[in-house]
Each structure stands twice: as C-alpha cells, then as structure tokens.
Amino acid sequence: MSFWQDPVAVIGQWILDLLISLNLPEAWVTFIYTLLGVIVVASFGLILVIFLIWVERKVAARFQDRLGPNRAGPYGLLQTLADIVKLLTKEDVVPEKADRLVFNIAPILSMVAVLLIWAVVPFAPGWIGTDLNVGVLYIAAVGSFGILSVLMAGWSSNNKYALLGAFRAVAQLISYEVPMLLTMLVPVLLARGMGMVHMVTAQDTWFIFLAPAAAVVFLISSIAELGRTPFDLLEAESEIVAGYHTEYTGMKFGLFFAAEFLHAFTVGVLFAIFFLGGWRGPWAEQAPILGLFYLMLKSIFGYFIIMWVRSTLPRIRIDHMLAFNWKFLTPVALALLILTAFLDKIFSETALRIPVLLIANLVVLAIGYVISSAMTRRQAKQRVKFKKRPVAKPA
Amino acid sequence: MTVEQGIFLFIGFLILFSGFMMVTRSNLVHAALYLILVLFGVAVLFVLLNAGFLAVVQIIVYIGAIAILMIFAVMLTRGDVTGEAITMNSVFGWGMLLSSLFGFALIIMLGQWPAVTSLAPALPASWNELVEIGVAFLSPQGFVIPFEVASVLLLAALIGALYVARAPKKGE
Numbered sequence: 001m002s003f004w005q006d007p008v009a010v011i012g013q014w015i016l017d018l019l020i021s022l023n024l025p026e027a028w029v030t031f032i033y034t035l036l037g038v039i040v041v042a043s044f045g046l047i048l049v050i051f052l053i054w055v056e057r058k059v060a061a062r063f064q065d066r067l068g069p070n071r072a073g074p075y076g077l078l079q080t081l082a083d084i085v086k087l088l089t090k091e092d093v094v095p096e097k098a099d100r101l102v103f104n105i106a107p108i109l110s111m112v113a114v115l116l117i118w119a120v121v122p123f124a125p126g127w128i129g130t131d132l133n134v135g136v137l138y139i140a141a142v143g144s145f146g147i148l149s150v151l152m153a154g155w156s157s158n159n160k161y162a163l164l165g166a167f168r169a170v171a172q173l174i175s176y177e178v179p180m181l182l183t184m185l186v187p188v189l190l191a192r193g194m195g196m197v198h199m200v201t202a203q204d205t206w207f208i209f210l211a212p213a214a215a216v217v218f219l220i221s222s223i224a225e226l227g228r229t230p231f232d233l234l235e236a237e238s239e240i241v242a243g244y245h246t247e248y249t250g251m252k253f254g255l256f257f258a259a260e261f262l263h264a265f266t267v268g269v270l271f272a273i274f275f276l277g278g279w280r281g282p283w284a285e286q287a288p289i290l291g292l293f294y295l296m297l298k299s300i301f302g303y304f305i306i307m308w309v310r311s312t313l314p315r316i317r318i319d320h321m322l323a324f325n326w327k328f329l330t331p332v333a334l335a336l337l338i339l340t341a342f343l344d345k346i347f348s349e350t351a352l353r354i355p356v357l358l359i360a361n362l363v364v365l366a367i368g369y370v371i372s373s374a375m376t377r378r379q380a381k382q383r384v385k386f387k388k389r390p391v392a393k394p395a
Numbered sequence: 396m397t398v399e400q401g402i403f404l405f406i407g408f409l410i411l412f413s414g415f416m417m418v419t420r421s422n423l424v425h426a427a428l429y430l431i432l433v434l435f436g437v438a439v440l441f442v443l444l445n446a447g448f449l450a451v452v453q454i455i456v457y458i459g460a461i462a463i464l465m466i467f468a469v470m471l472t473r474g475d476v477t478g479e480a481i482t483m484n485s486v487f488g489w490g491m492l493l494s495s496l497f498g499f500a501l502i503i504m505l506g507q508w509p510a511v512t513s514l515a516p517a518l519p520a521s522w523n524e525l526v527e528i529g530v531a532f533l534s535p536q537g538f539v540i541p542f543e544v545a546s547v548l549l550l551a552a553l554i555g556a557l558y559v560a561r562a563p564k565k566g567e
Contacts (some may be wrong), residue, residue, distance in 0.1 A: 027398045069472035132511065133525055148431070151465055155424055174463070194525065361436045 005287040008127050008341070012037075038119075041129050045118050046316035049262040053080045056261060056307055063311040079195060090250035095158055098184035098247065101154035107248065107255035110149035116142040116264045120196045121269055124279045124291030135196035136188050139270065140181050143225065146263070149174045150234070153256070165243025169227060169234035175325045176231075178226035179217055186340050187274040188213040198276035205354060208275040213361035214336050215275040217329055222267040223306055224325070226260065230313040233321060268302030269295070276301070329376065332368040339364060403443055411435035427465045431458050448524050 003010045015036065019029045054069065054077060061068025069076030075323040094103060117139055119129035132138050147170060154166020188194050190210055191202035208215045235243030245256045272278060276298040279291030316324070339360050347353040410433050417429035434457040439449035505511055531537040 031398050099424075102424075132447055132451075134448050134451050134522065137448070137455065141451045141454035141459070145453060146460070147457065152428070155465070170463070174459075177459075 005289060006126070007289060008124075009288070037129060041118050042115050043147065044362055045115050045262055045266075046258075048265065049258045050080045051077075051126075052303075053083075053264050055257070056264075059304070060311040063308070081175065084251075087254040088253050089227050092252065093247070093249045095247050097158045099156035099158070102121060102152050103247075103325045104151035104252070106149045106156060107245075107252045108143055109152065110256050110259040111262075113142055113145035113149060114259050114266055116145070116265050117254065117270070121266075122197050122200050122273065122278055123295060125285055125289035126288055131195055131197045133193075133195045135199070135334070136184055136194045140184065143177065146225075146259075150244050153248070157244075157247035159247050161241040162244050162246045164240050165234050165246070166238075167230070169244055170228065172234060172321060173225055173230065173337060175322060176221045176329075179325065179329040179333040180221040180225060182212075182280045182330070182337050183214040183218040183221070183272065185337055186211045187255045189337070189340050189344060196273060199273060200280060203277040205282060206275060206277040206280075209354060211336070211340065211361055212268070212358065213332065213365040214340070215271070215338070216365070218268075218274065219302070220250070221325070222271070222307060224321075226264050226267060227258065228306070229310045230316045231321060232315060233318055244389065264306050265299065265303050267306065268299040268304075271302035272298035276308075328368060328372045332364060335364050335368070336361065399443060406436045406439045406443075410440075424465055427461055431461050434458055434461075445518060446524060446557070448528060 012018055012033075016029070016033055020031060021372075024032070041224035045339035054329075057079070058068040058076070072078040072082045094100060120132055120135045120138055122128040150169040150173070152170070154162045157163070160297070172279070187199060187207045190207055191199045193199065193202065227234045233239075238248075245253055248256060272295055278298075279295040281290065284294055286290035329359045340357065343360055344353070347356050412434035413429045413436065416431060420426040420429065434453060438450040438453040438458075442455060442456050450514070532542045533539055
C-alpha cells in the first residue's frame with residue numbers, strides 16, 4: 001500500500017519500526033505508540049476547530065446578508081488566529097469568591113468531553129483511535145462529562161446568573177439526552193452491533209433510508225444537546241447574561257467557545273457515521289484517504305444543517321422546549337425503537353426490509369406530528385383570555 | 396512493573412484518596428465532585444478487567460446522574476456554600492471501630508480465598524461480553540426473572556414519582 005493511498009498506515013508503521021529499533025521493552029513501545037495516536041487524534045480536532053469557527057462565521061454571515069470576516073488573510077481565513085492571540089493576551093479574571101479549582105477545571109473538562117468522542121470515530125478503513133465494541137454507549141457516557149462541566153462552571157463562578165444558566169442547562173441536556181440515546185439505538189439495532197467500525201461496514205444501504213425519522217429526531221435532539229440557537233436557553237443573553245460562562249474571561253472562555261464549535265461538527269460526524277454511511281463511498285476501501293474525504297463531506301452536510309437552523313430560527317421558549325422534548329420527541333423515539341426492533345426482525349433477510357422500514361418511519365413521524373399539533377391546538381383554546389381594557393389615549 | 400499494574404496502582408490510590416476526601420468534605424458540592432472521581436476510578440478498574448460494557452454503564456448511570464445530585468446539593472445548601480458544616484457526629488468512635496473490624500475481617504477472608512493469588516485464565520479470542528451479558532439477562536436459563544422483576548420495580552417507582560410530583564387537579 002503506497003503512501004498516497006494510506007498515509008496513516010505508512011507513517012504509523014515507520015514510527016513503530018523506529019520504536020522497536022530503539023530496543024525498548026514491548027510494553028513501553030505500545031504505550032508510546034498509543035500516546036502518539038492520542039496526540040494526533042486530539043490535535044486533529046483542536047486544529048479543525050480553528051477553521052470551523054471561520055466556516056461558521058462566514059456561513060452565518062451569508063445567511064444574514066453580510067460578508068463575515070474578510071480582513072485578516074485571504075477571505076478572512078486568519079481571523080480565528082487573530083482572535084486566539086487576542087484571547088490569550090486578555091486578563092484572566094477569577095471572581096473573588098469563586099471556587100478556584102473547580103472554576104479552572106470546568107473549561108478543560110468541557111473541551112475534553114468533546115475530544116473524547118473522537119477516540120471512537122472511524123475516519124477511514126483502518127483509521128480509528130480505538131474500536132470499542134460498546135462505541136455507541138461510550139459516546140453517551142462521554143456526553144455526561146459535558147453536562148458535568150457546565151454545572152461545575154455555573155456553580156463555581158458564584159454568580160446567580162451563571163448558576164441559573166447551569167440549572168437550565170442540566171434540565172435541557174438531561175431531557176434531550178433521552179430521545180438522542182433512543183434514536184442512537186435504532187442504527188445499533190439495524191447494524192446489529194455497537195462498535196463504530198461495525199456500524200459503518202454494516203451500512204450497505206445508508207441507514208437514513210431505513211430510519212429517516214430516527215435521523216431527524218437524532219439531529220434535533222443533538223442540536224439541543226449542543227445548546228445552540230434555537231435551544232440556547234442556557235446562555236440566553238437577553239435573560240441571564242451569558243449563562244454558565246458569564247464569569248469566564250480570556251482563553252478559559254475560549255475553551256468553552258471552541259468546545260461548542262467542535263461539538264457541533266462532532267454531531268455532524270456522528271450523524272454521518274450513524275445515518276450516512278460514514279467513510280463509505282467509491283474506492284474508499286482501496287484508498288483510505290478517500291474515505292476521510294467522504295466522511296468529512298458527509299459531516300459538513302450535517303454541520304451545514306446545524307448552522308442553517310442556528311442562523312434562521314429564533315430562540316424557543318423554555319416550557320415549549322421541555323414540552324417539545326417530552327411530548328413529541330421522546331414518544332416518537334420510543335415508538336421508532338420498538339417498531340424498528342419488530343419490523344427489522346420480521347423482514348430481516350427479505351427485499352421488503354427497506355421499503356417497510358422507510359414507510360413505518362414516515363408513518364410514525366406523521367402520527368406524532370398530527371397528535372402533537374392537535375394537542376397544541378387544544379391547549380391554545382384553553383388559554384386564559386383577558387378582558388379588553390381601554391387603551392390610554394392622549395387627551 | 397507493567398504499564399497495566401502502574402495504572403492499577405495509580406487508580407487504586409486515586410479511589411482511596413477521593414473516597415476519603417468525599418466523606419470528610421463539609422461542602423456538599425465538593426463531596427459530590429470527589430464521588431465522581433471515585434466512580435470514575437471504578438470505571439477504569441472495570442476497563443482493566445476487560446469489562447468495557449460495565450465501565451461505560453458505570454459512567455452513564457453514576458456520573459451522568461450526579462449532575463442531578465449536585466443540583467439538589469446546591470439548592471439545599473443555598474447561601475451556605477462556604478459555611479463549615481459538621482461532618483462527624485457523636486458515634487464517630489464506634490463507627491471507626493466497627494468499620495476497621497469489618498475491614499480487617501475482609502482482608503483476612505480474601506487472603507484465604509485461593510482466587511486472589513492465582514491468575515485468571517485468558518479469555519477466548521471470540522469472547523464478546525456484550526453477547527454474554529445479553530444472553531444471561533434474557534435467557535430463561537439465565538437471569539430473565541430477576542431482570543424483569545427489577546424492570547417492573549423501576550417502572551412502579553417511575554409511576555409513583557410521577558403521581559407524587561403531579562400538580563393536583565382542581566377539586567382533589
């Protein structure tokens with residue numbers, strides 16, 4: 001296999017040979033080799049985020065009929081680097097009564113929680129940090145560190161707006177975790193395995209054709225997990241200053257900021273792996289570098305939808321946010337999970353599998369929509385009507 | 396010493412240290428954060444034992460739920476975040492005595508158990524703990540009845556919680 005087809009395998013083999021030629025004990029060779037892998041995967045995410053911020057700002061600007069960053073470097077590409085330098089030179093303020101240790105750990109934890117997901121992302125055939133056989137559950141487990149970091153930041157700031165933001169965040173993130181996990185189980189059922197590599201290799205037909213409704217519910221609840229518009233109640237600046245990161249300055253704020261952007265792209269990557277076939281595409285098996293290209297292309301598609309939603313929808317009200325989750329997304333996700341389990345077992349080896357699952361998904365989505373809109377209409381009727389009062393007029 | 400043993404020793408000390416810190420903190424949120432460290436350490440131990448599924452479930456169930464616990468801690472101790480609460484009560488001495496006796500008894504009993512000093516047999520190459528756990532939970536020869544009974548119990552608890560938390564209707 002040549003360098004241009006699979007650079008990672010070639011470089012990895014070269015480093016492994018180098019380590020062995022140094023006559024280290026075998027355990028240390030494995031340790032150093034794994035550590036290098038960790039550094040490479042983590043740096044990939046961290047460097048990616050520099051460009052993601054530029055992409056997001058540029059796309060959001062176009063949606064709002066602006067130009068976006070266009071001064072630093074060609075097309076404003078260096079804008080983020082300038083911003084990083086600015087953030088690094090800012091004064092690092094810690095509130096007097098803040099819990100110093102917790103306050104400082106929280107931004108790091110929020111970044112780590114996102115980077116940990118990348119450990120199980122299959123970039124291309126053979127390119128994966130570690131192929132856990134519980135990959136999907138691992139992603140769910142790592143997500144709980146993100147919730148924890150928000151709560152730690154909000155509590156340790158000793159600021160009531162930060163604490164309010166953290167409470168809102170936990171209410172929202174824990175609620176939306178339910179439909180997200182339930183819809184993550186649908187591709188697990190279809191692939192008959194939780195490993196991420198298995199998930200990709202099982203997608204001879206992309207799962208979005210077998211479970212379109214699950215894909216939609218997954219994307220919506222993931223956007224809510226991100227805490228961005230329209231679900232940005234946890235940092236609603238018109239209500240609670242900036243939510244849980246009110247008291248953060250300089251690069252500590254920068255870490256929260258970067259973690260959110262990287263998490264948004266990571267959701268795109270997960271969407272691509274679960275529903276769009278991951279790295280699969282023509283000749284990806286022969287030349288893994290093409291696989292990386294396909295995965296990034298599909299991820300950017302998911303990421304674009306997230307950006308699109310963010311820059312076009314207004315913020316949702318807090319009771320609507322909770323009602324939407326518990327009265328629409330969660331029942332739909334539960335129904336989808338049960339239906340998929342039954343239908344996929346009955347029609348598993350027949351040609352009917354794809355059309356039956358596709359139609360079942362669409363029917364569930366339609367029924368869910370009809371029921372929830374009927375309920376909304378009934379509630380709107382019950383709303384208290386106030387008596388008309390005369391409007392004050394200038395004499 | 397292999398790398399694995401090094402990790403085990405480090406995690407062991409981490410668990411013991413955080414466990415001690417957890418029970419001696421007067422600040423409830425700090426206690427909850429140390430509890431997270433303890434539970435995370437236990438998850439790492441599961442990984443060292445080739446039980447990845449248990450490790451991941453440990454993190455989801457325990458660390459994921461502690462966020463809620465911390466909210467309760469903050470709300471119940473509002474305005475008293477820096478205050479010094481008493482962490483020892485009058486039966487502290489008896490508790491110490493009984494727990495150290497129990498600890499010694501455990502050490503002696505484990506010392507006599509042959510499995511402690513012998514190496515565990517290597518797992519077969521086709522071993523998949525996910526499949527094993529699934530079959531054990533759902534096969535009639537396995538633990539299907541305890542598993543289902545536990546599910547029914549949890550469902551009952553869920554409905555009970557809903558009933559208690561529900562706003563009373565008019566006229567009730």
